[in-house]
Amino acid sequence: MIRFQSSPKFDKPATIILLDKGQTHKKAFNVITNAVLRDAVKAVIDAGQFHGEERETFPLIVNNKVVLLVGAGEAGKTNMTALRGIVRQAALSSAFKKINDIEVVPHSRDEQAVIAIIEGILIGTYSWDKYRKAPEKTLRPIEKNYILAVAAKKEYEDAVITCQGVSLTRNLINENADISTSDFLEATILGLVRGKKNVAVEILNKKEMKAKGLNLHLAVNQGSPKEPKLIIVKYTGAGKGKGYTAIVGKGITFDTGGLNLKPTGHMETMRSDMSGAAAVIGTLKNALALNLKTNIIFVTAIAENCIGSLAFKPGDVFRGYNGKTVEILNTDAEGRLVLADALAYVEKNYKPSRFIDLATLTGACVIALGYDYSGLVSNDDELAKDVLAAASETDDRAWRLPSYSEIKDYVKSEIADLKNVGLPKGAGGAITAAEFLRSFVNDTPWAHLDIAGTSFVDGKGRFYYGHGATGSGVRLLTAFLKNKE
Numbered sequence: 448m449i450r451f452q453s454s455p456k457f458d459k460p461a462t463i464i465l466l467d468k469g470q471t472h473k474k475a476f477n478v479i480t481n482a483v484l485r486d487a488v489k490a491v492i493d494a495g496q497f498h499g500e501e502r503e504t505f506p507l508i509v510n511n512k513v514v515l516l517v518g519a520g521e522a523g524k525t526n527m528t529a530l531r532g533i534v535r536q537a538a539l540s541s542a543f544k545k546i547n548d549i550e551v552v553p554h555s556r557d558e559q560a561v562i563a564i565i566e567g568i569l570i571g572t573y574s575w576d577k578y579r580k581a582p583e584k585t586l587r588p589i590e591k592n593y594i595l596a597v598a599a600k601k602e603y604e605d606a607v608i609t610c611q612g613v614s615l616t617r618n619l620i621n622e623n624a625d626i627s628t629s630d631f632l633e634a635t636i637l638g639l640v641r642g643k644k645n646v647a648v649e650i651l652n653k654k655e656m657k658a659k660g661l662n663l664h665l666a667v668n669q670g671s672p673k674e675p676k677l678i679i680v681k682y683t684g685a686g687k688g689k690g691y692t693a694i695v696g697k698g699i700t701f702d703t704g705g706l707n708l709k710p711t712g713h714m715e716t717m718r719s720d721m722s723g724a725a726a727v728i729g730t731l732k733n734a735l736a737l738n739l740k741t742n743i744i745f746v747t748a749i750a751e752n753c754i755g756s757l758a759f760k761p762g763d764v765f766r767g768y769n770g771k772t773v774e775i776l777n778t779d780a781e782g783r784l785v786l787a788d789a790l791a792y793v794e795k796n797y798k799p800s801r802f803i804d805l806a807t808l809t810g811a812c813v814i815a816l817g818y819d820y821s822g823l824v825s826n827d828d829e830l831a832k833d834v835l836a837a838a839s840e841t842d843d844r845a846w847r848l849p850s851y852s853e854i855k856d857y858v859k860s861e862i863a864d865l866k867n868v869g870l871p872k873g874a875g876g877a878i879t880a881a882e883f884l885r886s887f888v889n890d891t892p893w894a895h896l897d898i899a900g901t902s903f904v905d906g907k908g909r910f911y912y913g914h915g916a917t918g919s920g921v922r923l924l925t926a927f928l929k930n931k932e
């Protein structure tokens with residue numbers, strides 16, 4: 448939890464003081480009003496023990512309180528991604544293990560820097576520890592009280608709220624696949640919208656999908672005993688006359704690959720194959736909490752890709768909601784199938800002004816861009832520009848990949864209108880997958896974010912994220928939607 452207070456008080460059992468390089472003395476003395484603490488810090492600096500270098504830390508005990516000096520790097524040149532990591536590292540310091548109230552004194556009042564500090568705390572200290580032994584009597588780092596010595600303002604309060612949406616998304620992804628099911632996601636969504644007046648919900652289960660012909664979505668879920676779901680939340684924040692932005696998330700609650708089974712080494716993190724849907728749900732939470740004055744359609748396309756005698760089979764052809772037929776050449780290319788029906792259904796029945804879909808769609812996108820940038824493909828330059836602006840504003844990064852008319856030949860089938868794979872050997876797999884989706888959208892401006900690389904950290908950590916789900920897409924979408932107000 449974060450609270451704000453306009454100036455430092457040094458009355459908490461612990462204090463983090465961020466200081467930048469070069470101006471260390473001057474800054475320290477401006478900021479530190481407590482004389483005893485100021486002398487202690489001066490002694491450390493005079494002794495050459497602390498210079499304010501990026502990530503440099505120095506712990507002190509002053510009046511029985513723990514003080515951690517933390518270097519923020521060259522004054523005025525702080526890299527905001529690095530700053531989030533610096534704050535994360537400080538907040539997770541073993542010096543604070545048994546302390547629940549920590550004052551944080553920023554090195555700068557620059558708005559971007561303060562937001563980076565907020566995110567460094569709330570995104571940086573998140574960890575999925577539900578299944579670990581509870582630590583003795585202290586709060587988890589993210590639950591501690593951080594008192595930020597800076598005057599409250601709307602941008603900061605909004606940043607705190609946005610991070611709560613990010614945490615929800617991360618929890619939904621990190622949770623066991625047999626807990627975070629279609630029913631669980633539905634209950635989560637209904638819990639968020641309960642009692643809200645400007646919200647209408649439509650839920651398609653297996654029965655309704657059959658009646659309406661969402662056969663691509665149904666095919667993917669065929670081998671699962673769980674209910675497939677297309678959940679649509681129509682949020683009217685700006686009045687009925689205005690256009691709607693539809694955000695559509697891929698929600699494969701577990702992806703075995705289907706009969707084209709994934710090998711060991713590729714399946715262990717596949718509960719994260721619903722990261723797109725989880726990002727849509729986190730953004731829904733944010734839109735409601737921020738009371739966004741814009742119209743939004745939140746769409747989650749949820750299924751489970753299982754093996755077994757009922758599972759859909761390579762070589763079979765299914766007819767999608769919009770009438771196009773698809774030859775299944777790889778059951779592991781299932782995300783595009785559920786999304787295809789979702790895009791077609793929402794376009795026809797809701798007529799949104801623009802689409803943004805998010806999906807852990809292709810390993811090819813990870814090969815192309817790695818783990819730090821989501822892949823963006825769009826049929827509309829204006830929309831792409833707005834998505835990239837929101838991405839760079841929030842450090843929820845995206846990089847645009849090409850979409851061009853000739854690429855449509857690569858998803859044509861010999862026996863159906865389309866096939867669910869692209870070129871041999873996976874060449875250009877991220878953009879051919881995107882092209883498959885594009886062919887289920889008519890004239891609506893559409894942007895697709897492939898978050899396969901960015902949504903999950905499998906290992907020790909990256910940037911300011913620990914192991915597990917990152918919540919990628921939530922900050923980007925929230926900023927994009929705010930910019931549409």
Ligand SMILES: [Zn+2]
Pocket residue numbers: 702704752778779780781782
């Ligand atoms: Zn798959």
